[in-house]
Amino acid sequence: MKAFCLHLVVSVLVALTGIALYHRQIVRPLQMIGVVDAAQVFQAKEALLVRAMADSRSDDQRRHAVAEAQRFAASFASALAELPDECQCLVIDKAAVIGAHQELLDLTPVLKRKVKL
Incomplete structure (x- = not known):
């Protein structure tokens, strides 16, 4: 027994x-969910590019600003695609979240670092 x-x-x-x-x-x-504020990242880069275009004095500087915008678009898409693999979580846009949950992980600073913003 x-x-x-x-x-x-x-x-x-x-x-x-x-x-x-x-x-x-x-x-x-x-159950971990990562959120990213894509609009905030885009608006920050847009402000930098608009300032660069406004401050440009030559066509070469404008071409450089346009090339930078194209590089940003490519790097943004690839950086966003890498986020789920890095955090091992579902990544959604912050605008799609209604309410707060304790398991939400804000990945916006990580995305900004990846696109050098």
């Missing part, structure tokens, strides 16, 4: 440990 009780207790502890580890390592990361 003592052996049976000992086996039962050990089995229950092993099962509970497995469930806890599964929840911690698998389920909880899947």
Whole structure:
């Protein structure tokens, strides 16, 4: 009878440990949601490019500003595509979020760093 009780207790502890580890390592990361404010990043870059165009004195400076805008568009798309892999979470636009949730992770600063803003 003592052996049976000992086996039962050990089995229950092993099962509970497995469930806890599964929840911690698998389920909880899947519930993480990353949000990014794409409009804020675009508006910040737009302001910089408008200022660069307004301050430009030659066609060469204007061409450089246009080339910078094209580089930004390409880098923005690739940086946005890399975010879900880096955080191992679902990434959605901040404008789509209604209400707040404790599992939300703001990735806007990460996106700004990736596009060198």
